[in-house]
Amino acid sequence: MTDIWQPISLGSLKLPHRFAMAPMTRSRANPDGMPSDLAAEYYGQRASAGLLISEGTQPSDDGQGYLATPGIYTDAHVDGWRKVTTAVHDRGGRLFIQLMHVGRVSHPDNTPHHRQPVAPSAIAPGAQMFTLKGMLDIPEPRALSTQEINGTVEDFRIAARRAIEAGADGVEIHGANGYLIHQFLAPSANTRTDQYGGGIENRARFAIEVATAIVEEIGAEKTAIRLSPGAPMNGIDEGTEGPDLYRYLVGELNKLGLAYLHLLHLGDEGLLADIRQSWNQTLIINRPSRPRDQIGADVAAGTADIEAYGQMILANPDFIERLKADAPLNEGDRNTFYAGGAKGYIDYPTLEAASNPAST
Template identity: 70%
Template sequence: MTLRIHTFTPVRLGRYVLQNRLVMSPMTRSRAKPDGTPGDLAAEYYGQRADVGLIVAEGTQPSDDGQGYLTTPGIYTAAHVAGWKKVTTAVHNKGGRIFIQLMHAGRMSHPDNTPHHRQAVAPSAIAPASQMFTATGMQEIPAPRALSTEDIHQTVADFRHAARAAIEAGADGVEIHGANGYLVQQFFAPNANTRTDQYGGSIENRTRFAVEVAKAIAEEIGADRTAIRLSPGSPLGGLDEGASGPDLYRHLVAQLNKLGLAYIHVMHNGDDRLMADLRAQWKQALILNRPGRPREEIGADVASGLADLEAYGQMVLANPDFVARLKSDAPMNQADHTTFFGGTSQGYTDYPALEVAAA
C-alpha cells in the first residue's frame, strides 16, 4: 500500500489538474458502428471508469485512410463528433478527464476494413508480413502505397482536423499514437521506411513526420491539450528500429519537449537507460506503461520519480472501480480475453463493481 499512496495525489497535466495519477490506457474494443461512430454502449463503458485521473480513449482514426481494423471509431465527421460527445459528457459528469487517441494505422490495415476499400498507405511500399482480421476471416496484409510528399502534408492536415473535431466533441485533449507499429512509428523504422527524401534516412528525417503532426495539432488546439504515445524498441507490426533506435527517441523527445506538450506516454520495453534519459529530457508530465506490471508494483514508478502517472490496461478494463479497489486492497475482476474485440455488453460494460460483486 505504501507505493500506492503517491498515486492518489493530484497532478498537473497540461492545462488540467487530475484527481490522481492513474491512467486508463487506450485499448481497441472494436465496437463502433459501421460508419465509425462510437457504439451505443461506449458512453457507459468510459463513464464507468472515470475515477482514474485520465482516460485515454481507444485508438481513433483521423481519416478513411487511417482505419486499420474492423469497427474502430473515427473522429472526422459530424456523426463521429456527436457520438463522442455522449462519451465525453458521461466522463465529465463523473468528474473525469478524457483524451482521444488519434491512431493512423498506416500499413497495418486491409482494404476490406476501410470505408473506401483502398490500398493502405505507409512511408514505403513494404508489407508488414502479417495477417489482419476482416469480415471474411484472416487475410494477408497487402503491400501499402508509399505516401507522396503531398500525401504526407495531407495526412498531417487530417490529424489537425481530427484534433479539432475531438475538442468539438468535448474531449479534454488528444494523444497522437506514435507507437505499437502504426503509421507514426513506421516512419521511425528503417525496415519500414526506405525513403530518400526529407522523411527518410537520418534520425532527424525519420522523426520529421511525428514532429510535424505534433506541431500541427498543438497549433490547432493548444500544446497543453496535445500529447503523444511512444513505444521505443517495440517490434509490433514487424518494425525494427535498428541500432539507432534509442538515439532516435532521445532526439525525438528533445524536439517534442520544445513544443510544451501536455505529456508523453511511454511504453517501457526494458531499456532502463533510455527510459532514464527520456525522463531527464522531458519537462512536462510523463505517463509510463509497463506491460504486465504486477499489482504489488502499482505506484512504484511514481514513487521513484521515473513517471508522474502510470497507465493500466486490462485491470481498468475489467474493473470499472479500479481506483476504489486499489484503495481498499480489494480483489480485482479478471479480464475476459474472448470479449476484448467486438460483441455486445458482455466483457464491456458488465464487469461488476465492488458493491455489485458483494451483493
C-alpha cells in the first residue's frame, strides 16, 4: 500500500510527498494580465504543498473570460510569472502554470480587445458573468473557423514556451470545467460538421492537437492536462457518449507520455477505474469537498498517484505542516476568494503565527 507521504518522481522532478495544490482562480492579476506582486507571496507561502498548479492563465486575448486573470503571452507576463516561480523554487516547491482558454465563457467587457467570445459553435452557455458593470448575460459566441482553430493551437504552444521561459516546471492544459477544450468535447457546445465536430474522434481532436503541439514545444515531461468527465459546468452536457469519449481521449493522450493527467472526479467510479487502467503516467485526482478523514485514501487504494486539494490549501498556507501535526485547519472565506487585494489571499495564519501572535 502506497502512503501519501511517500516521495514521488514526476518526470525529472522529485516531489517530497503525494499532495498537490489544485488550480484556483483568484482574480488578482494586474489589468494587463501580469501577476501582481502579491502572487509571488501567495504561491511562495504554499510551496510546501509540493506540486503547485497555478490559477487558470490565458494564452491570448481571446482566452480571457474573467476580470483580473493572468496571461502568459507577453514579455510583461513572463516577467511577472518569473517572480512567482522564483518564490516557489526558493521555498522548495514546484509550479506548473495552467493554460486556460475560456472560449465562450467570457464577456467583451472583461477582455483586452473587447471582442465577441469565440467557441466551437455559436451557442451561448446560458449563464451570467461578473463584470465591472455587475452581473451580465454572457453573449452568444462566434464560431471559430478552421484556420482560427489552428491559430489557437499555436497560441497554446507559444504560451507553453513562455511559461518555461518564466521558470515554470511545466504547464497544465485546462481541458475541464466548461472552457474551450471542454466545449469542443461536448455536443451541447459543439455542433460543427467539419473535422472538429460530430463523432467522438472529431470532438476530441482539438484537445489532442493542443497537447501534441505543447509536447513538441516543451517536451512531454513538462506537459499535463486536466479533465472533468461528467461535469455540467457552464452549460456543458456531454451526452450519453461522454464516458466513451473520455476513454478514447485518455487513450490517445496516453500515447504522448504526458507528465500527468489531472481529473476533477465527480463520482463515475467505473470510468475512473477504466482511466486508471489505461493511463500509464502519473494520475492526480481532485475530489470536491473531500472530508479530512479521507485524505490519502485514493493514494492508499492505488486509485491515484497524487491527490490535489484546493480550498484547504488556499486557507492553509501550511497545509502540509498542519496535517503532519494533526492540527486544526483554517476555514476559507468565500467572500474574499475573488475580492482582490491581500485580504483572504496572503493573510491566512500559519500554525507558527497562531501560536506566536507577537511575531506577526
